[in-house]
Amino acid sequence: MGEGELLELLRQFRQGSLSEPEMMEIISRLPYHDLGCAKLDTHRGLRCGIEEVVFCPGKSDEHLEAICKALLKSGGLGLFTRVSAHQRDIIERCMPDAAFFDEASIAVANRKELKPxxxxxxxxxxxxxxxxxxxxxxxxxxxxxxxxxxxxxxxxxxxxxxxxxxxxxxxxxxxxxxxxxxxxxxxxxxxxxxxxxxxxxxxxxxxxxxxxxxxxxxxxxxxxxxxxxxxxxxxxxxxxxxxxxxxxxxxxx
Missing domain, CATH: 3.40.50.1970 (Rossmann fold)
Structure with a gap:
């Protein structure tokens, strides 16, 4: 989560479109999201200006799938590096809207539209x-x-x-x-x-x-x-x- 997303959440809460329990659930996961196999640093975007990036080599299929599903649910940027052909299939299955840059071995989901x-x-x-x-x-x-x-x-x-x-x-x-x-x-x-x-x-x-x-x-x-x-x-x-x-x-x- 970045600064823009947090401000949008606060706006929704202020306007009443986000309930107090929903807001508390989101806040509870701001430090990190414990998946058991991994701890997604969901606070990194606020702290460092860049959200956590997933380095794919060495990850089991099950762990990569769990990370994909958590990122999809959170709505945060899903940037995956050194993606193999096999891992591309897993990411594509879990995150159908993901884009792939084969020459760079990168996959990205939940990409924000930013003015270059x-x-x-x-x-x-x-x-x-x-x-x-x-x-x-x-x-x-x-x-x-x-x-x-x-x-x-x-x-x-x-x-x-x-x-x-x-x-x-x-x-x-x-x-x-x-x-x-x-x-x-x-x-x-x-x-x-x-x-x-x-x-x-x-x-x-x-x-x-x-x-x-x-x-x-x-x-x-x-x-x-x-x-x-x-x-x-x-x-x-x-x-x-x-x-x-x-x-x-x-x-x-």
Missing amino acids: SGAVTVVTGGTSDIGVAEETAVTAEILGNRVERIYDVGAAGIHRLFPYMDILRASNAVVVVAGMEGALVTVVAGLVPAPVIAVPTSVGYGANLGGLTTMLSMLNCCVPGVSVVNIDNGFGAGVSAHLINSKVSPESE
Whole structure:
């Protein structure tokens, strides 16, 4: 539940369309909703500005189904990350109105219609990084940000980046998603005035060590103002970009 939903509940209670027992039931579940297998943090939207997100890997079918049903009943945003094909079937069965973003491996239900605000740009080094980049971009869009995508402009052909300088320099936050040696983040960060969030990916040959080499390279970026998230953590980068953009953009909630 976010601030807008709470204000709407208070309005309904004041007008008499929501009874006192109904209001008390809702309030009793504001801290969290104990499902036995999981404790949904239904207060997170009020506390942090972003509702709890469901990380799907490792969840049993029964637990995922229970979470889906609870989110459907609560009406809160149901954002699921790293959704497998099998888990997609479960979510679709429990939440028929859910939308799926296959390239990002994301599902979303109870999505709020938000006017896109600000400017977040997601850049990739190569096409192999697009899956992680889409996780970033879709997350930011669901949270209400206007997102620009600039894909396959890695340092091996840096001239491909230059036609997009106007977009990059107008951004409130830039996310650079790259594998290999991760050099693209240093190039981009040296050209823009916005905070840059670097996402190392596990794309690369043997000495890339599953993204560890990329992450260490990005952590050693010589340009100030660069933050680095975990390997392949497109979701975390999308949330960080949203939080930055929501503070900068006057249109954001």
